[in-house]
Amino acid sequence: MNEHIPVRTIESFEASRPKAPKLKHTSSDSQIHTRSFTGLFRTLRVVGAGFLFLLFFGTVWLNQEGRQAVLWDLSESKFHIFGATFWPQDFILLSALLIIAAFGLFAITVFAGRVWCGYTCPQSTWTWLFMWCEKITEGDRNQRIKLQASPWCLNKIMRRTLKHTLWLAISVLTALTFVGYFTPIRPLAMELLTLEMAGVSLFWVLFFTGATYINAGWLREAVCMHMCPYARFQSVMFDKDTLAISYDVARGESRGPRKRGVAPAQAGLGDCIDCQMCVQVCPTGIDIRDGLQMECIGCAACIDACDSVMDKMGYARGLVRYTSEHELQGGKTRLLRPRLIGYALVLVVMIAALVAALDQRSMVSLDVIKDRGLFRENSQGQIENIYSLKIINKTQHTQHYRVQLQDAEGFQLQGKTGLTLAPGEIIDVPVSVALLAERPTSSSQAITFEVIDTDEPNVRSVAKSRFVAPLNR
Template sequence: MSDRIPFRVIEIAPAAADKSKSQPGGGIHTRSFTGFYRNLRISFAGALFALFFGTAWLQWNGRQAVLWDLAESKFHIFGATFWPQDFILLSALLIIAAFGLFAITVFAGRVWCGYSCPQSTWTWLYMWCEKVCEGDRNQRIKLAAAPWSLSKLARRSLKHTLWLAIGLLTGLTFVGYFTPIRPLALELLTFELGGVALFWVLFFTAATYINAGWLREAVCMHMCPYARFQAVMFDKDTLAVAYDPSRGEARGPRKKGSDPRQQGLGDCIDCTLCVQVCPTGIDIREGLQMACIGCAACIDACDEVMDKMGYARGLVGYKSEHNLQGGTTQWLRPRLLGYATALVVMIGALILALQWRPMVSMDVIKDRGLFRENAQGQIENIYLLKIINKTNEPQQYNLRLVDAEGFELHGRTTFTLAAGEMSEQAVSVALLADRPTSSSQPLTFELQDSDQPGIRTTAQSRFVAPMNR
């Protein structure tokens, strides 16, 4: 008998499920609700908004605290300044973010999407504006179906005005991380902003307005790549928002206080509130679906109904496949431990890299001319040094050759640079011997701080000389 590959059937809800019963009105109109997970999401959103909108306005030693200065090719983050030579650290940050996302996905599914993703966070904010201007779910459905009137025009105009204002503030803040935000905001308020800065402010205003106001769940369902590969990272112990069919089925209405088991019913009263609060309009009772962003709105809505009916909470909750099958979730498992270990190692490596980051940078560029003969008859090469003081204080540096017997450094060897200054200096190196041992020999330049010997750097180059003189 030939070996067979084992497989496991996973039921997925149809992509084109009929939502007309629970989502009428020509679109997704979410219902207001309260609950623990809603409060938790608001807390995360508040922290994200405070971080994004507030950090751009902070000052540090007379300059913007966090600024990616494209004109000067340097990135300020509070007391530290990073240069293009330090951008390898950005790669480390991206790797850390990737492993962090992998670890949290294996542990609890798409909680990043539901609680901290900017698309979800701004969408919830836009939906709140919609509720303020047009009323709760049923009122919005009626307004959408009603003919145009002055009242409808006023409500819609107010909503779109708020959306555009939030979009403009978002665009201004985002561009403010690349161009100093205070003069940028002043120029915008006085209608003096123009050129490239105005284009990008308007671009991100429009992007925010369209993504959070109009596209909404379409971004999560059709544009976000995370929705496509999330299921690959799930295992039987991954926590995900799920409905417990063994407890909830069969569904059906009943009177409060009656015993559903005597009527052949489960705990689900088929109120569809879980669908009405869902920002992507899915029915969580149909199983794990790609469109679910793990926001737990359905958990809050269902728990509220369970409380009113006198049933235990948790009909919809964060559950693993093992939970749904009556087993126990295994918290420590190889895949999760692997991602967590990689995450800790990368964070540690980044911390060490930041501590060991040289606070002075030097690039040595050899002159295009191969060599020349100086007044003393010595073979000489010319080098251009590009020196950057990465500290926030003026520094004095000394230049020398390392392990360069038979060579002599000519030109300026002491340099004073202001905080964050970049300087270009030309020096020459002469060959003391009459005949070189090789046509190309390595040279090592060392630059060291006069007062702080620990601040130093080296750069490699080559010395070229003719073999026959």
């Protein structure tokens, strides 16, 4: 192509780009076979993926205080994360965390395009792992294409069997680990090893095994291209200063082969030697030289491949690189711009608010449920309302609490007010509140219950309710 494709017009480009045939790195059944390569961005991706795998597969086996350190206990409706326990009442914090993650994704997309997809997305990460299994069992790209086209024989059956065995082993391990974050991993693993797993646990392990095997082994790039919504709306977050993987048309065209050591000017061509390496390493099968495309996941494989070719030819690196539309047009990329600054400020405010909320989160919870009966008269002739107090000890230690009324002059709390709760214990305490005055000032008055940790008085929780009384007695 002889003109630069604006970064922001992916859809218009897709509609208008020429449909001339181009070399694809696929076999006869349209399966993508990627070529092996090395480079800076591949190293970064491998290191990042290794860290994510260690985090995912390792964290679930950590123990703290005699229990699994990270566990979403669905049966008891609580989430343990190291020394903290979160309850359904705390799920607003989870919502805040998800919103922060979304804004973080928007911010990184404005700055550097789809780096999330290329480096840390689980679909991409597991797909790269499955492709590595394919390489060590069936060989590199040309060997796999040849094997794909060959008739079935013992060699092909053995290689395919070994590949799918590795895929299934990784899928089972992935499913076991994922389910292990919701069901204690040690007994779950023992049940799997002894073939005693059954019921809900077996269903979910089989479900996520199948999902991993199909998504990473068979669907691969189809998930990114047709199922992932992120690819559809990424263009609205791009601007002329977004660092996207781009081909330098002015430098590369006109493309054409030449011998090593021949200068582009001497050959009357651009720097691109039309070797197709950038196409052959692409996991989604696109040609980056056609401009920015929706299918590009920003993995930078084409950058590593092109840089290696430029090194062999003795040309400068960067024919394909992370750059912006402004820079390709001869300008300078503006890293700080209003949209990016806005996202950054929102992120800082939201993270600060989340940290403050976590710091001020009460480790005791109190809910008040008023008895369906409006009121009654006790043996002393006082008007009385009945309540049920639900108290949760959110800590990992036994705590002592005192229940009282807050700023409730003229009312008296009756019932058990001193409580001892075990770690994570939930109790329902029936209490009554009596009106000391002979005549109420209103038929419905607000009262506030308070539960206080007797050892740490700053740990407390309050809940409001109503006291109902007849005006005429």
